Amino acid sequence: MAQTNTVADDLDVARARAYQRRRRLVLILRFALAVFIVGSWEMTTRVGCHGPDSATCVVDPFFFGQPSGIWSQLVSWVQKGTAQGPLWEQIAVTLEETVLGFAIGVILGIIFGVALGRNRLLSDVLGPYINVLNAMPRIVLGSIFAIALGLDIQSKVALAVVLVFFVVFFNAFQGVREVDRDLLANARILGASQSQLSRHVILPSALSWILASLHTSFGFALVGAIVGEYLGARKGIGLMIATAQGTFNANGVFAAMFILAVLAIIAEALIMRLENFLIKWRPNAINNPATM
Amino acid sequence: MREADAKGPAIELRGVTKRFVSPSGKSFTALRDLDLTVAAGEFCAVVGPTGCGKSTTLALISGLEPPSVGTIRVFGEPVRSVGRSVGYVFQRDAVFPWKSVLDNVAMGPRLRGADTEKANIQAREWIARVGLAGFELYYPHQLSGGMRKRVALAQTLINQPRILLMDEPFSALDVQTRALMENELLELWASTGASVVFVTHDLEEAIGLADRVVVITAGPGTVKGTYRVDLPRPRNIAEVRFQPRFIEIYEEIWKDLRDEVLVSYERSKHLVAS
Numbered sequence: 001m002a003q004t005n006t007v008a009d010d011l012d013v014a015r016a017r018a019y020q021r022r023r024r025l026v027l028i029l030r031f032a033l034a035v036f037i038v039g040s041w042e043m044t045t046r047v048g049c050h051g052p053d054s055a056t057c058v059v060d061p062f063f064f065g066q067p068s069g070i071w072s073q074l075v076s077w078v079q080k081g082t083a084q085g086p087l088w089e090q091i092a093v094t095l096e097e098t099v100l101g102f103a104i105g106v107i108l109g110i111i112f113g114v115a116l117g118r119n120r121l122l123s124d125v126l127g128p129y130i131n132v133l134n135a136m137p138r139i140v141l142g143s144i145f146a147i148a149l150g151l152d153i154q155s156k157v158a159l160a161v162v163l164v165f166f167v168v169f170f171n172a173f174q175g176v177r178e179v180d181r182d183l184l185a186n187a188r189i190l191g192a193s194q195s196q197l198s199r200h201v202i203l204p205s206a207l208s209w210i211l212a213s214l215h216t217s218f219g220f221a222l223v224g225a226i227v228g229e230y231l232g233a234r235k236g237i238g239l240m241i242a243t244a245q246g247t248f249n250a251n252g253v254f255a256a257m258f259i260l261a262v263l264a265i266i267a268e269a270l271i272m273r274l275e276n277f278l279i280k281w282r283p284n285a286i287n288n289p290a291t292m
Numbered sequence: 293m294r295e296a297d298a299k300g301p302a303i304e305l306r307g308v309t310k311r312f313v314s315p316s317g318k319s320f321t322a323l324r325d326l327d328l329t330v331a332a333g334e335f336c337a338v339v340g341p342t343g344c345g346k347s348t349t350l351a352l353i354s355g356l357e358p359p360s361v362g363t364i365r366v367f368g369e370p371v372r373s374v375g376r377s378v379g380y381v382f383q384r385d386a387v388f389p390w391k392s393v394l395d396n397v398a399m400g401p402r403l404r405g406a407d408t409e410k411a412n413i414q415a416r417e418w419i420a421r422v423g424l425a426g427f428e429l430y431y432p433h434q435l436s437g438g439m440r441k442r443v444a445l446a447q448t449l450i451n452q453p454r455i456l457l458m459d460e461p462f463s464a465l466d467v468q469t470r471a472l473m474e475n476e477l478l479e480l481w482a483s484t485g486a487s488v489v490f491v492t493h494d495l496e497e498a499i500g501l502a503d504r505v506v507v508i509t510a511g512p513g514t515v516k517g518t519y520r521v522d523l524p525r526p527r528n529i530a531e532v533r534f535q536p537r538f539i540e541i542y543e544e545i546w547k548d549l550r551d552e553v554l555v556s557y558e559r560s561k562h563l564v565a566s
Contacts, residue, residue, distance in 0.1 A: 185356050186386035188374050190451065191403040200399070204390040281390040281431045 042067045062250065069251035070258065077255065083243050084235055091259065093235040094225050097153055098263075101160020102221035109165045109217075110210060113172025114202065123173075134166050139227055146232045156233070160224030164217040171213035175206025208282070211275045218267050222260065300368055302455060302487035303330040303353055308362035309512075310348050322348040324512035326362070332454075335481060335488045337498035339549060340508030341556035346491040347383070349513070350457045353489065354378050366455060376404070379453030379486070381461040387432045387443050393419060394428040396443055400451040418446040422476070438469040445473075449480060456486045460493065474501060474529040482526065495549060499541055500529045507548045510556040517548050 045061040054062045061069060077087045084090065116123040116130075142159045149155035179202050187201045229238025237256050244252025310323040322345040330336045338346050351357040352364055355374040364371045366378070387396050398415035402408065419428055422442040432440050441461060448456070462470045478501065481488060492498050498505045499521055507516040521541055523532060532538055 180386075182382050182384050182386040183388060185351075186380065186382060186447075187388075187399075187403070188356065189354060189378060189380040190400040190447065191376065193403075196403055200391075200403070201388065204388070207390075279390070281392075281433070283433045 038067045062248070065250040065254045070254045073249075073251045073255040074258065082240055084239060090235055090237050090240055091263070093153070094222075094229065094237040095263065097156040097225035097228065097236070098160060098218075098221045100153075101157045101224055102164055102218055104157070105161040105164025105217065105221065106168050106210075106214065108161065109168025109213075110172045112165075113169045113210075114176055114198065114206065117173045117176025117206070118198065118202065130166075130169070134170070138162050138166070139223075142224075142228050142231045145228065151232050151234055155231075156225045156228030156236070156238075159228040160221040163220040163224040167217040167220055168210060168213045171209045172206055175209030176202055178209070179205045208279055211271075211278060214271050214275070215268065218271060219264060222264060222267075226260065301329040302332040302334070302367060303328070303489065304363075304365040304368075305329070305349070305352070306363045306365075308352060308359045308364060310345065310352060310357070311360045321512040323352075324514050326508075326514050328506060328515060330487050330489060332487055333485045334504060335490065335502045336504045336506060337490045337492060337502035338506045338508060339492055339495055339498045339545075340513060341510050341549075341553045342493060342560075343556065344508045344511045344552070345513035346493075346508060347459050349508075350380065350459050350489060350491055353455070354380050354457055356380075375455075376451075377454040379448040379451055379456045381444055381448050381456070381458045383460040383463060385432065385437075385440050385444070387440055387447065389432050392429050392431055393424060393435070393443055396432070397446045397450055400447060404451070414450060415446075418450045419443075421449075421480070422446045438465055438473065441465065441473060445477070445480070449484065452484065454486050456481070456484075456488045458488065458490045460491055462497070463492070463494070470497075471530045477501070478525075478527065478529070495542060495545060496533055499523075499538060499545070500527065500532050505541075505545055507545060507552070510552045510559070516552065517545075519545050 041059075044059040045057055045064065045066045047058050049057040054060050081087060082090055116126060139159070141162055142155070145155035145158045149158055183201055183205065184197065187197055192200060225236070226238035226241070229236035230242050233239045237259060241253055241256045244250075244256065305326055305328040308323055308326045308328075309321065311319050311321050313319045326345075326349065328338075328349070338349060340346050348357070352359050353366065353371065355371045355378070366375055369375075388399070391399065394412060394415055397418055398408070398411040401411040401414055406414070416425075416428065419425060422445050424439060424442050424446070427435065427439065432443065435443070444461070462473050465473060474497065488502075490498070490501060495505075502521055505519045505521060507518070508514065509516045519541065523535065523537060523541075
């Protein structure tokens with residue numbers, strides 16, 4: 001008996017070791033891939049250059065930037081600030097617009113999604129209008145908001161809200177529609193009133209749909225804020241991009257993009273935490289390390 | 293309460309027809325001119341081929357669906373909406389996956405206005421009665437199919453329904469678990485004295501459990517025959533099926549049921565062919 005135990009233990013140890021080895025391999029390959037891409041970018045922008053004319057290089061760094069140039073741009077922003085003030089201030093402004101737009105859009109999306117999902121008449125009446133609004137390229141509304149709400153934060157928040165709303169709305173609506181009919185019937189039999197049905201059955205059931213939409217919709221909020229700033233602003237990362245574009249500073253555009261990517265990744269991690277916290281009742285699907 | 297019982301049957305369906313209209317405008321008759329009475333405290337099993345409207349019957353009694361024609365009375369009162377005296381165990385798992393076992397079972401009393409503490413005390417009692425003590429904080433996905441069925445039973449019985457409707461509740465369970473659950477159901481039922489309508493397509497299960505078996509025709513469903521099951525109680529499901537009387541009853545009912553099953557089978561063949 002003891003012998004079989006040790007055999008099983010050995011197998012476990014071997015399996016754990018194999019797992020560790022594989023993990024290390026994946027990490028090394030990932031790092032190698034990054035080095036390869038950034039390295040070849042840097043190389044091609046340095047090879048074959050004759051004199052001061054960058055157009056002779058294999059890849060013209062004037063148009064396509066250069067990793068080292070992007071890095072020094074970031075360093076200079078951090079140390080000397082940007083054309084419109086210190087870097088952290090630009091980040092703070094853009095983040096504020098994004099988070100506000102995200103929050104308002106999510107709340108409105110859930111409210112309307114659940115209301116229309118539960119009310120057939122309302123959804124039949126409003127359905128076509130919502131589809132029309134959704135089909136329109138709503139990003140153009142940014143111009144209207146810039147005219148109507150001015151160059152301050154409001155116009156960007158409004159654009160972010162409009163972009164976020166529809167994503168969350170459609171998911172919440174679908175989530176409500178997909179509620180298991182047996183669960184609804186069961187709750188009614190157990191004695192649930194209409195509002196209790198919403199609270200105990202419909203919202204929790206729609207929650208996984210709504211949470212899934214948060215991943216995409218945070219990206220949309222960021223797009224709304226950036227495009228809003230791009231169309232007219234006094235501060236923000238979008239304005240930094242517009243300025244960089246205006247001065248033919250490709251490295252500046254890439255550097256701003258890099259900052260945005262970091263923000264988006266941090267937000268994604270926070271949303272993931274929220275999701276795991278809110279749906280701990282679900283089988284392990286979301287806690288899988290495979291999603292890292 | 294006794295008075296109401298003495299007055300008449302617990303459940304009474306008179307000339308009930310149920311038609312469903314599909315979104316494309318086609319109408320489909322699930323039940324046609326169905327009469328059914330269930331006495332107070334009676335265990336009535338309803339058998340019939342697949343798609344004969346057995347589940348529809350339960351939905352009508354519970355008040356989840358209104359009949360197209362006919363009247364349905366529960367304890368003499370016409371059914372207009374979901375009644376408080378009804379409990380319903382569904383064929384599929386209808387426990388709430390986002391609630392722990394405790395919250396699932398406590399849901400009935402809480403929805404009906406009991407405060408959380410009282411509801412939880414009651415729920416713990418029922419969880420213990422269905423043999424799940426110690427699993428209060430588990431979520432449904434962590435339990436086996438049989439355990440989830442126990443949760444569903446506790447969740448239903450905690451409301452002390454005087455009418456218990458069961459829609460093929462054990463059909464998804466393996467044979468051993470099923471026999472176990474059937475025995476436990478009989479014990480629980482004996483202590484509550486509720487009237488039960490138990491829908492199943494399994495004739496053995498129907499005879500083993502019930503006082504009376506009602507055979508429904510292939511859809512549109514109507515009553516083909518009713519049979520009294522005069523096997524003594526308490527019964528052990530695993531053993532009762534070997535009694536000669538059980539086999540007699542089985543043969544008698546099967547003659548009726550077989551024709552309907554054949555009709556239903558022929559139809560499904562045509563459906564596949566066309």
